[in-house]
Amino acid sequence: MKDLSKKLFVISGSSGVGKGTVIKSLISKHSDIKLSISCTTRMPRPKEINGVNYFFTTREEFEKSVSNDEFLEWAEFSGNCYGTKKSFVINTLKNSHVLLEIDTQGALQIKNKMPGAILIFIAPPSYEELVSRLRGRHTESEDAINKRLNFVNIEKENSKLFDYIIVNDTVENAVEQIEKIING
Ligand code: 5GP
Numbered sequence: 001m002k003d004l005s006k007k008l009f010v011i012s013g014s015s016g017v018g019k020g021t022v023i024k025s026l027i028s029k030h031s032d033i034k035l036s037i038s039c040t041t042r043m044p045r046p047k048e049i050n051g052v053n054y055f056f057t058t059r060e061e062f063e064k065s066v067s068n069d070e071f072l073e074w075a076e077f078s079g080n081c082y083g084t085k086k087s088f089v090i091n092t093l094k095n096s097h098v099l100l101e102i103d104t105q106g107a108l109q110i111k112n113k114m115p116g117a118i119l120i121f122i123a124p125p126s127y128e129e130l131v132s133r134l135r136g137r138h139t140e141s142e143d144a145i146n147k148r149l150n151f152v153n154i155e156k157e158n159s160k161l162f163d164y165i166i167v168n169d170t171v172e173n174a175v176e177q178i179e180k181i182i183n184g
Pocket residue numbers: 012013014015038039042073074075077082083084101102103104105106107
């Protein structure tokens with residue numbers, strides 16, 4: 001019989017907010033939560049591995065998947081496309097909780113399609129802090145960074161529709177807050 005207790009968690013947060021570190025820590029502590037690997041048309045950053053961080057695809061391949069209705073959600077973010085494969089989420093939810101790390105546009109699409117999904121937004125302790133974290137990344141051009149900063153306000157606005165907003169003051173604190181949400 002299908003186990004209906006498995007939940008879909010969606011975590012969003014502005015670029016540079018440190019959500020990657022929070023999620024890594026969370027996943028390492030909870031083997032019953034599976035992280036979905038998204039498809040993207042963006043180029044891999046140094047040290048990113050295909051099939052580990054993302055499935056890196058061409059825009060043509062991505063568009064083919066869109067027209068074949070393979071994505072549960074997808075969005076264009078900062079000039080690149082990102083999408084979550086429907087098959088992975090549906091199959092994995094049979095046995096495990098699933099966690100999506102996606103942008104707020106995608107998160108709201110998920111909420112529409114799967115109202116039981118739990119949306120968590122990770123906010124920075126301050127905007128200044130966020131800008132300095134983003135600038136400290138040194139992996140992107142000034143133009144790319146500015147584009148991402150423009151999204152910060154949109155994401156902040158979208159986050160009002162989320163179930164939970166947590167502040168990433170320290171990784172330990174953020175993980176603890178998410179664990180409380182997961183344990184219901
Ligand atoms: P990055 O290029 O920094 O890895 O990710 C840029 C943004 O795309 C982040 O906000 C990240 O959460 C989001 N993202 C990653 N995968 C997906 C996805 O499958 N769908 C959507 N909608 N956003 C995604």
